[in-house]
Amino acid sequence: MTTPSSPATSATSNGESLDTAADQEGYLCQVNTHVSCGACCGLYNVRVASRDALVSILRARTEQFRKIPRTVDAIFDFKKNVETREGLERPMPEFHHCPFLGLIGPEHATVGCLLHPQGEGNNGMDFRSVSYYGGMTCHIYYCPSTRLLPLRYRQIIRSVMDDWYLYGLIVTETKLLQAFFEELEDRMNRPLYAQDFTTCHASREALKHLFLLRVSWPFRSPDNHRVANYFFNDHLYTRPSLAVHWKGRGISRYRLILEELETDPVCEHALRQAELYLDDRFKQVQHALETA
Ligand code: SF4
Ligand code: SF4
Structure with a gap:
């Protein structure tokens, strides 16, 4: 879950080398003054989960929380107030x-926990028990990506992202990220490292463009309004399998990616188009890496 201040003090999204302990360890929860994650705290599980809508609710909470005394009663009142104002309807x-997710950091430009001991006004007290x-x-909670993604992939993700909104959406996509990187490494016929992207603007932008598919995938069902990723072990909200739609035909090399992007299997033609679309995004990253 989220912590309010990052152990990383120098961002790598601007092409710098991996020069902090957090970079080297591939720590994912907090990256720099503009990149952090609150996905396991349910950040994206709101009715309208656009960036603007989230900024608006997080900003209002942060302002309100700043003014309340740090007592259990006041914190519970804050929670009640937030839930009344925002509603409890969830996809x-x-x-x-x-409701204790807010905006943190020196510029209030990242998402984080208002109850954390390092939070503004908390004077070192940890209020998360409420x-x-x-x-x-x-x-102590850490999501699957923090444990299962290889270190070099975690370092790449840390090094290319420059905004918390897309970062928090892509970083928990363990299977999708693994499949993206494996496909790129297969194309390049070598392992990829953060330096491949920190030293080349075009490669960095092309990879971000690939990650952007997480929010802009045009082959999702128009009725699918769920933005959050549910990655907990009880598998309450699984993604639909495309297996039945590939029956009797060669299985797409992109099947796992198509499933993780929640592709709507409306017709064979659309699935083929989705494959070509993916192919194009991969080629963009490959080309940038090859010409770096
Ligand atoms: S979802 Fe994962 S990366 Fe994000 S804050 Fe939670 S543990 Fe950290
Ligand atoms: S109290 Fe803080 S760390 Fe815990 S779920 Fe809420 S925002 Fe996340």
């Missing part, structure tokens, strides 16, 4: 959206 009703998950879970 994934079983995925808790924490949250839905409780202080211990908030303190």
Whole structure:
């Protein structure tokens, strides 16, 4: 879960080398003054999960939280107030959206936990025990990407992203990211490292463009309004399999990617188009890497 201040003090999204311990360890929750994640706190599980809509609710919470005394009663009143104002309707009703997510950091430009001991006005006190998950879970939980993605992939992701909104959406996509990188490494016939992107603007932009598919994939069903990714072990909200639609034909090399992007299997023609679309995005990254 989120912490309010990053151990990383120098961003790598501007082409600098991997020069902090957090960079070297591939720490994913907090990256720099513009990149952090609140996905496991349910950040994107709101009715309207556009960047503007999230900034608006997070800003209002942060302003309000700044003014309240740090007492349990006042914090509970704050929670009630937020939930009354914003409503409790969720695209994934079983995925808790924490009302204590706000904007943190020196510029209030990243998402993070208002109850954390390092939070503004908390004077070192940890108030996370009043949250839905409780202080211990908030303190120790780490999502699958933090444990399962190879270090070099985590370092690449840290090094290319420059905004928390897309970062928090892509960073939890363990299978999708693994498949993206494996496809690119297959095309390049070598492992990829953060330096491939920190030293080349075109490669960095092309990779971000590939990651952008997470929010702009044109082959999703128009009725699918769920933006959040549910990555917990109970698999309450799984993604539909495309297996039945590939029956009797060669399975697409992109099947896993198509499933993770929640492709709508309306017709064979659309699936072929989706493959070509993906192919084009991969070629863009490959070309940038080859000409770097
Ligand atoms: S979803 Fe993962 S990367 Fe994001 S804050 Fe939670 S543990 Fe960290
Ligand atoms: S209280 Fe826990 S769930 Fe809520 S924002 Fe903080 S870390 Fe996340």
